[in-house]
Amino acid sequence: MIGKGNDTFTMTHGFVSLVGAGPGHPDLLTVRAVDRLRNADLVLYDALVAPEVVALAEGAQRFCVGKRAGRKSVQQDTILRVMMRAAKRGRRVVRLKCGDPYVLGRGAEEALALRTAGIPFEVVQGVTTAVAAPAAAGIPVTHRGLASGFVVVSGHDEKSFLPVLGSLTPDTLTVVVLMGLSNRQAIATCLLKYGWQPDTPAAVIFAASTPRERTWTGSLTDLRNARLDDSDPGTIVVGSVVNLHNAALGNETTPVAVTAKGKS
Numbered sequence: 001m002i003g004k005g006n007d008t009f010t011m012t013h014g015f016v017s018l019v020g021a022g023p024g025h026p027d028l029l030t031v032r033a034v035d036r037l038r039n040a041d042l043v044l045y046d047a048l049v050a051p052e053v054v055a056l057a058e059g060a061q062r063f064c065v066g067k068r069a070g071r072k073s074v075q076q077d078t079i080l081r082v083m084m085r086a087a088k089r090g091r092r093v094v095r096l097k098c099g100d101p102y103v104l105g106r107g108a109e110e111a112l113a114l115r116t117a118g119i120p121f122e123v124v125q126g127v128t129t130a131v132a133a134p135a136a137a138g139i140p141v142t143h144r145g146l147a148s149g150f151v152v153v154s155g156h157d158e159k160s161f162l163p164v165l166g167s168l169t170p171d172t173l174t175v176v177v178l179m180g181l182s183n184r185q186a187i188a189t190c191l192l193k194y195g196w197q198p199d200t201p202a203a204v205i206f207a208a209s210t211p212r213e214r215t216w217t218g219s220l221t222d223l224r225n226a227r228l229d230d231s232d233p234g235t236i237v238v239g240s241v242v243n244l245h246n247a248a249l250g251n252e253t254t255p256v257a258v259t260a261k262g263k264s
Contacts, residue, residue: 014087016114018107020100020126021049023133024209029053032124036094042086044079045096046105048233050210057094076106080113087119099129104154104178128152130176133208133235137215138249139242146240147174155180155187155236162190170195174239181230188224191238196220201242207232217245 017036022028037043037053040060045053047066054062065074065082079095086093101107101123114121130152134141141150151168153161155177165175165187180187181204192198200220207213212232220238228234 014090014093014119016083016087016093016095016119016121017124018095018101018110018121019097019124020105020128021046021053021096021098022127022209023099023129023136024050024207024213026050026052026056028127028132028209029056030124030126033126036092036124037096039092040094041091043094043096044083045094046098047073048098049096054096060094076109080110083110084114084117084119087114087121097126099132099178100126103128103130103152129208129235130178133205134174134176134203134237134241136208136213137203137205138246139203139205139237139244140248141174141176141237141241143241143244146244147172150174150176150239152176152178153180154178155183158183158186161187165190166194168194170197171200171240174237174241177236177238179233180236181228181234184226184228184236185224187236188220188238191220192224196238200238201240203237203242203245204228204234205237206230206234208235215245217242 037056043057097105156179198221202223204216
C-alpha cells in the first residue's frame, strides 16, 4: 500500500519513491520513509546515508550509487536507467537521498525524468541537513535580532556559490554551505572580499546526527586558514547565530549527541 495524506492505494505496477533519509540517525526518518524502505524491492542509496537507515530495507536489493568528492561515482544517467528499468518491471524502487530530496539532492531532476518517462512516483520529504546539522550543534539558523533568514548553497563548485555569496549583505543572513569542506578557503575568502568581518563566527559540524558528530568553531578567518579533518562530511555555518553554539544545545544526553569543539 502507498499512502498519500490520509489516502492509500494498492500499488499493482512499478513505482518510485524519492525518499529523504534525513541528516543521519534513523530516529530522524519520517514514518513514511520507514514504510517505503520496509516495502521496497530495490533501494538505490547515496554514499552518505547511514548504514542503519539502509538496513531497514531488509527485503530489498540495495546498491550504493552515491557521489563523494574526488572518488569514482555512478553517473546520473546510469542511476536513472536502473531506476526506470526496475519500475517498468513492476518493482517498488526507493531512491534514498541524504537530507531532503529537493535540497541540493538532484531530486527534482529525477522527478522530471520519471514524469517524462511516464513512471509513477512520489516524493517523501526528509529533514534537511542544512537545518538539522546546525541544530544538532545548538546553532539555530534564524534567531531574533541576529538573523531573520538563511541561505543554503552547494559548496562543491565555485561557479555555483561565488555569485550567491557575493550578492549577500554582510551578516544579515546565516550562510549554510553543504558539500563545501574542500572549498572552505574559497568560501571564506569570498565572504571576506565582500565585506564580512574577519571575526564573523563560523562553525563546521561534522557527521551530524551520528555517533561521530563533532563541531569545530572559530572565526571566518580561522575557517579560511584551518586545517580540518574532513574524512567525515561537514556542514559549514557562518553568521552571528554560531555564538549560540552550546547555549542553545539540548541538555539531554542521547546516543547521538557526541559533540566536540576546538580550533585548528
